[in-house]
Amino acid sequence: MRSCGREAGSGAALKSPSYQHGRIGRTPGRRRLAFRVQAAKTDNGPSLAIVGVTGAVGQEFLRVLKERDFPYSNMKFLASARSAGKQMDWDGNHYTIEELTDKSFGGVDIALFSAGGSISKKYAPLASDAGCTVVDNSSAFRMTEGVPLIIPEVNADHLNGHKAGKGGIIANPNCSTIIALMAVTPIHRAAGVRRMVVSTYQAASGAGQAAMDELEQQTREVLEGKPPTQNIFPFQYAFNLFSHNAPMQENGYNEEEMKMVKETHKIWRQPDVAITATCIRVPIMRAHAESINLELENELSEDEAEKILKEAPGVSIINDRAANRFPMPLDASHNDDVYVGRIRQDISRSDKKGLDLFVCGDQIKKGAALNAVQVAELLL
Ligand SMILES: NC(=O)c1ccc[n+]([C@@H]2O[C@H](COP(=O)([O-])OP(=O)(O)OC[C@H]3O[C@@H](n4cnc5c(N)ncnc54)[C@H](OP(=O)(O)O)[C@@H]3O)[C@@H](O)[C@H]2O)c1
Known part of the structure; x- marks a missing residue:
């Protein structure tokens, strides 16, 4: 007989403010990978930037980073000129969204990009040249030779030694x-x-x-x-x-x-x-x-x-x-x-x-x- 093999719930995942309603049945538990890290704001964590922070994926980055206690020493919120100057609270701190420019990446170790393919094409190489390691959600570099296309549970071994603060671009595959x-x-x-x-x-x-x-x-x-x-x-x-x-x-x-x-x-x-x-x-x-x-x-x-x-x-x-x-x-x-x-x-x-x-x-x-x-x- 087939089972309904869901694990005991470890509590609901963080939810966005809307669309929480309509959840059916028990919340299945969340299983984490062995390499999950444990820290949060810490002096020896990497300096982070989120490109496209106001978007659907950008907002989810913030929830996931917090949920997984991702270590960071500094955080930068980047979006278009339309959002520059807007205020956001995250992880107990107050941030002002900055306009993305070619000067945005000095001193940034890891940038999570989700602002569309054309933005990635222009700014990810600039970020990489500044020593920032880019994880890109767009399709801009997925099929580029030498750019790893990674699902950690599937092909973490294709990462080719990329490390935070060393430059380089890693692509996230398409959601489907x-x-x-x-x-x-x-x-x-x-x-x-x-x-x-x-x-x-x-x-x-x-x-x-x-x-x-x-x-x-x-x-x-x-x-x-x-x-x-x-x-x-x-x-x-x-x-x-x-x-x-x-x-x-x-x-x-x-x-x-x-x-x-x-x-x-x-x-x-x-x-x-x-x-x-x-x-x-x-x-x-x-x-x-x-x-x-x-x-x-x-x-x-x-x-x-x-x-x-x-x-x-x-x-x-x-x-x-x-x-x-x-x-x-x-x-x-x-x-x-x-x-x-x-x-x-x-x-x-x-x-x-x-x-x-x-x-x-x-x-x-x-x-x-x-x-x-x-x-x-x-x-x-
Ligand atoms: N939605 C998904 O589930 C999903 C899944 C995989 C990959 N992706 C990829 O992730 C990217 C973003 O998707 P999304 O769904 O989050 O889109 P979205 O909700 O429309 O958000 C777009 C983000 O890009 C920013 N942006 C637009 N033009 C910009 C510019 N000139 N300079 C800097 N930032 C700019 C926007 O900032 P403003 O608010 O200032 O305009 C906003 O933060 C796309 O490449 C998409 O293909 C999305």
Whole structure:
């Protein structure tokens, strides 16, 4: 019988001020990596900067740094000229947001970037030249040769000796790639993935704070019988779904889908694995779901797969067939782990070389801020 293998809760993860409501069931526990550090503001910690601090990911950086007691001696908040001069309190101190300029990085050891690809392209090399080690959330450098693309639970060994205060750029993978590979890599290591077919159900949060605000506003407007305001997406989002808004490529795949293909090849260092993806935006506030079908090199039973996933770091199982209870975005929202369920043999095959999974992960957290902070922990 499948289990609902969630750990005893260690308390709710820090929540953003909004969207706390609607949580279903118990809060699954958060499992941390062995290299978690313990400190906070300390004279011998690195000097930090957050680029894009006012955004959805920037705000999550602050929650995650605090939650994990990340050590730091000094902190700098950077955003656009629009935010410069605004005040923010964090970790018992008062900060003034500064405008990002090419002089922002003197004396900074680690900068966490989340202000968009064009900002990263311009400022990450400047930061690196100033001796600051950059962890970049944008897609700007993910496929650049020599730039490590890191999911700490998957390929921490690809970090190439990068350290805080030594310069260099490390890229955070795309959120859908991180969430998929947290679940699929342990299976890949055990039985070898030959082909992966993914369909995503992606939340508003992946398109930033403005998209989350628009989904909330549209939902209210539709319920009140008003025409929905459409500033971020070209279609009604509330009570609807549509193909991912990333630019369409000549091959008929959108950029989000191709990121999953190319980034997986780089992270696994296996360009021969066959991968296809269909990425869809659904009117969910902040956690992505993915349906994943795997063709394996070697036989693997569903029980063996569940056992492997139960032991995988950063993965929790919700797989209760009797109760028809499997991962939902609300399980993952504001939590560290990627949740896996619907673990079953692919009945379209006569051998035991096919497996289906359904996964949910908080894409602002493990899909962005948490992953980047875990990478920063590896730099200490
Ligand atoms: N949302 C996600 O879950 C997610 C996941 C993975 C990666 N990412 C990547 O992370 C980046 C940010 O995403 P987000 O969702 O946090 O977006 P967001 O909510 O729209 O925030 C954008 C941030 O960038 C700042 N910014 C914009 N123009 C700037 C400029 N010229 N100089 C300095 N700062 C500037 C904004 O500052 P102002 O407030 O001053 O405008 C804001 O802090 C993007 O590259 C995105 O692809 C996002």
